[in-house]
Amino acid sequence: MTSRPELKAPPEIFYNDEEARKYTSSSRIIEIQAQLTERALELLALPDDGVPKLLLDIGCGSGLSGETLTESGHQWIGFDISPSMLDVALEREAEGDLILGDMGQGLGVRPGVIDGAISISAVQWLCNADKSCHEPRKRLKSFFESLYRCLARGARAVFQVYPENLAQRELILGYAMRAGFAGGVVVDFPHSAKRRKEYLVLTCGPPSLSSATPKAKGEDEESCSDEESSGDEENQTVSISDRHRPRKKQKLNKKVKGREWVLRKKEQMRRKGNAVPQDTKYTARKRKARF
Amino acid sequence: MRLLTHNMLSSNIKGVTNGFPLRIEVEKVVEKSVDFNPDFLKNMLAKIEYKALVEASRIMGYAELPDHAEPSMLESDDFLRKFHHALMELHLEEGTLVCPQTGRKFPVNKGVPNMLLHEDEV
Numbered sequence: 001m002t003s004r005p006e007l008k009a010p011p012e013i014f015y016n017d018e019e020a021r022k023y024t025s026s027s028r029i030i031e032i033q034a035q036l037t038e039r040a041l042e043l044l045a046l047p048d049d050g051v052p053k054l055l056l057d058i059g060c061g062s063g064l065s066g067e068t069l070t071e072s073g074h075q076w077i078g079f080d081i082s083p084s085m086l087d088v089a090l091e092r093e094a095e096g097d098l099i100l101g102d103m104g105q106g107l108g109v110r111p112g113v114i115d116g117a118i119s120i121s122a123v124q125w126l127c128n129a130d131k132s133c134h135e136p137r138k139r140l141k142s143f144f145e146s147l148y149r150c151l152a153r154g155a156r157a158v159f160q161v162y163p164e165n166l167a168q169r170e171l172i173l174g175y176a177m178r179a180g181f182a183g184g185v186v187v188d189f190p191h192s193a194k195r196r197k198e199y200l201v202l203t204c205g206p207p208s209l210s211s212a213t214p215k216a217k218g219e220d221e222e223s224c225s226d227e228e229s230s231g232d233e234e235n236q237t238v239s240i241s242d243r244h245r246p247r248k249k250q251k252l253n254k255k256v257k258g259r260e261w262v263l264r265k266k267e268q269m270r271r272k273g274n275a276v277p278q279d280t281k282y283t284a285r286k287r288k289a290r291f
Numbered sequence: 292m293r294l295l296t297h298n299m300l301s302s303n304i305k306g307v308t309n310g311f312p313l314r315i316e317v318e319k320v321v322e323k324s325v326d327f328n329p330d331f332l333k334n335m336l337a338k339i340e341y342k343a344l345v346e347a348s349r350i351m352g353y354a355e356l357p358d359h360a361e362p363s364m365l366e367s368d369d370f371l372r373k374f375h376h377a378l379m380e381l382h383l384e385e386g387t388l389v390c391p392q393t394g395r396k397f398p399v400n401k402g403v404p405n406m407l408l409h410e411d412e413v
């Protein structure tokens with residue numbers, strides 16, 4: 001079975017009482033949520049004036065991410081679709097206000113009032129069609145448009161995401177751009193399977209100096225002294241790690257996946273309503289060495 | 292849910308053009324004390340729909356806020372403390388938020404408003 005929770009059940013079902021309980025009892029989860037949130041806050045680049053800001057936490061869940069926001073002195077409003085997760089947040093006495101809501105239906109927040117938004121490991125859920133009435137594209141559109149509207153001009157949104165693949169990341173980013181956001185992807189520790197983390201860093205308003213995507217962490221850990229790397233310093237708008245990776249490595253790391261795996265993935269994509277080519281005898285056949 | 296959040300929320304139902312402010316029906320109000328931060332309050336006053344806050348605080352049983360706010364009041368500690376109390380310390384614990392245009396009710400339980408929409412409202 002897949003280890004991706006998004007493929008197991010809709011979020012309000014997957015995050016049931018038992019799953020929500022893990023968020024209070026697993027020190028590993030607590031620590032990871034805190035670390036991801038700290039990094040997201042750093043990427044939000046809020047003005048360093050000591051004045052608390054009003055932030056959104058989208059997919060706030062059990063309030064672990066919110067705790068980090070509170071510790072940094074900010075006020076926050078959290079949205080989550082799972083009652084069980086919100087119950088845990090109540091038990092933990094989260095300082096932010098909690099709202100039971102579905103980001104895919106758009107956020108009902110007044111225009112221009114929010115100073116920044118974060119989301120930790122939640123936005124990739126939007127790419128699934130969990131109900132017959134769900135159209136992922138429509139839901140991504142509603143979400144990003146409503147988010148763009150409620151942010152103050154120049155404010156940022158930072159989402160730590162686990163996209164299933166490159167196409168999914170591009171899909172999410174594409175809808176963010178269409179809603180008017182500028183920005184890109186920051187990949188921390190791109191060369192480590194375990195520590196690799198992706199953040200979408202979005203700025204509300206026209207591109208400017210402040211909307212340049214910040215630098216990733218741990219990018220230089222493995223030498224990638226390609227022709228390309230010298231120009232990277234100035235050109236930070238999009239730091240997508242795969243584009244920096246030496247070609248040879250990309251090949252080596254690819255795991256060979258069988259026909260069964262491909263068929264299963266294609267079926268999943270069909271269920272999400274994507275146009276997927278028919279299965280034929282050529283599907284997932286090995287290509288010649290020189291294609 | 293604090294009135295701060297109430298002041299930011301609006302009804303998100305498809306076709307609704309006038310979703311703010313959500314009308315409050317109170318069953319239970321709780322008060323929780325929060326650190327007083329004048330700088331935050333000064334920033335918030337520019338974002339708040341003040342009239343909606345005054346009405347909401349009265350419905351919640353707090354009648355101390357003046358009808359109108361002016362920038363000069365930011366210098367008044369007395370005003371800032373009242374503003375702070377209304378905005379940050381009054382919680383709607385149980386009750387209902389009502390869409391001003393359609394009358395659709397959003398229940399509030401344990402302080403959490405349920406803003407989930409039905410399929411035909413999206």
Ligand SMILES: C[S@@+](CC[C@H](N)C(=O)[O-])C[C@H]1O[C@@H](n2cnc3c(N)ncnc32)[C@H](O)[C@@H]1O
Nearest residue numbers: 011059060061062064065081082102103122125
């Ligand atoms: C990995 S958890 C993040 C937990 C949270 N940051 C915390 O500190 O507990 C992802 C959360 O996203 C929420 N989620 C998934 N889809 C959502 C949606 N459409 N709208 C709102 N929340 C959603 C889930 O219910 C879950 O609580």
